[in-house]
Amino acid sequence: MDLRQLRYFVAVAEECHFGRAAQRLHMAQPPLSQAIRRLEEDLGVELLERTTRRVALTPAGERFLDRSRQILHEVDQAAREAARIAAGEIGRVVIGVVGSATYALLPPVARRLREEYPDIDFEFTSEMLTADQVSRLGDGTIDIALMRPPLATEGLLLRVLRSEPLVVALPESHPLASRDVLDLGELRDETFVTYPADRRSVLYDTFLAACEAHGFHPTHTVQVAQTSTIVVFVAAGIGVAVLPASAAHLRLEGVRFLPLADTPSVELAVGWRPGASATTQRVVDRLTQLVSEGDSALSS
Structure with a gap:
């Protein structure tokens, strides 16, 4: 059994007609009929009652249709989620914020990020010293730092946001x-x-x-x-x-x-690791835009 067979079966079960199902699947009718017959043989169960006038589901076919729809829905959802993760729309991001920026920037930044990216799980660590941020970026316990340069940041990416x-x-x-x-x-x-x-x-x-x-x-x-x-x-x-x-x-x-x-x-910069996830990079870019644009972007 494979997903192709399940999709074929769902089409036939919903159309109750091999010809219409073949048209829906953009294929010829004979290979569709053969695929459904092989599925039944693999299962050892008759899923469809066939007559010269109609095609109908057996009780086993009705239950198998429900399960097949669930499986195909889960597979499609998994594919969509994988694509969204690859695009940086889903994930988890830990942001460390230097002490003085905690009060001016953290409240509006946290609000905007949560509003704009509801499927990203954000965690904020406030009142950090820059040296601690560099260390924790290095060991991966934070993903992004709002920090104060200059400091030795070899191996990290840094983008100055404001002075x-x-x-x-x-x-x-x-x-x-x-x-x-x-x-x-x-x-x-x-x-x-x-x-x-x-x-x-x-x-x-x-x-x-x-x-x-x-x-x-x-x-x-x-x-x-x-x-x-x-x-x-x-x-x-x-x-x-x-x-x-x-x-x-x-x-x-x-x-x-x-x-x-x-x-x-003094400058405020955003720091992150090279090769960061698409989710982290998406947040870095949005943080850059929000902070660089200033109060008007954060309050809108």
């Missing part, structure tokens, strides 16, 4: 909190709440380089891994923090975000 300035987060009670803009050098004597220095944080390195460019090295730091914790510490009056502007989306009572004069910008 944003650094800002300073101050406690609202801070003497400088009423200013419109600050120079980083004015904060040289402050305690800074920063990302970890020992975990290859891109933002820590950028912050340190900015301080040195303004003629000082921070002498007092409190190091934490999560952007949310950094802002909480600032609200508690533990120190000040230099963060990407997108961190201001994490609104917390007691914190004031101010622009900094003459400080470097």
Whole structure:
């Protein structure tokens, strides 16, 4: 028994006529009749009652027709699903998001991706450091990273999406909190709440380089891994923090975000592995479009 025989049988059973079934299948009638006879012989069951005037299903044929339709439907569905997987329309994608982008980008990005690709199972890991993202891309535990270059990313693909300035987060009670803009050098004597220095944080390195460019090295730091914790510490009056502007989306009572004069910008990029699945590549391309187009694309 093969699928061709099942398709032949379904056509004959539905038409109750060999001639019409042959026309439907675009074949001659004699080989169709022979194929149905061989099917019955293989099964050892008579499926059709044939007379000179009509063709009718036997009780065994009626049940076999139901099963044949189910089998052919499942086969057709499997073929469609395979084609959709190959096209990147079905699958599972794990996205790791760097800390400061968690609050500005993750909510609208997650919403749009789930709306547009309902058959892709998304998992999001937030508040990641770029070094951890690189490691987890390498071992395959995440498929895509929204990350902060530059960092050693040999063996990975990287596409820069946008650039944003650094800002300073101050406690609202801070003497400088009423200013419109600050120079980083004015904060040289402050305690800074920063990302970890020992975990290859891109933002820590950028912050340190900015301080040195303004003629000082921070002498007092409190190091934490999560952007949310950094802002909480600032609200508690533990120190000040230099963060990407997108961190201001994490609104917390007691914190004031101010622009900094003459400080470097940081980039946001999407990273992924070469040879990624079609599903991953489809999401990378859509992420690129959404983030590059900005707020209008994410809010529409």
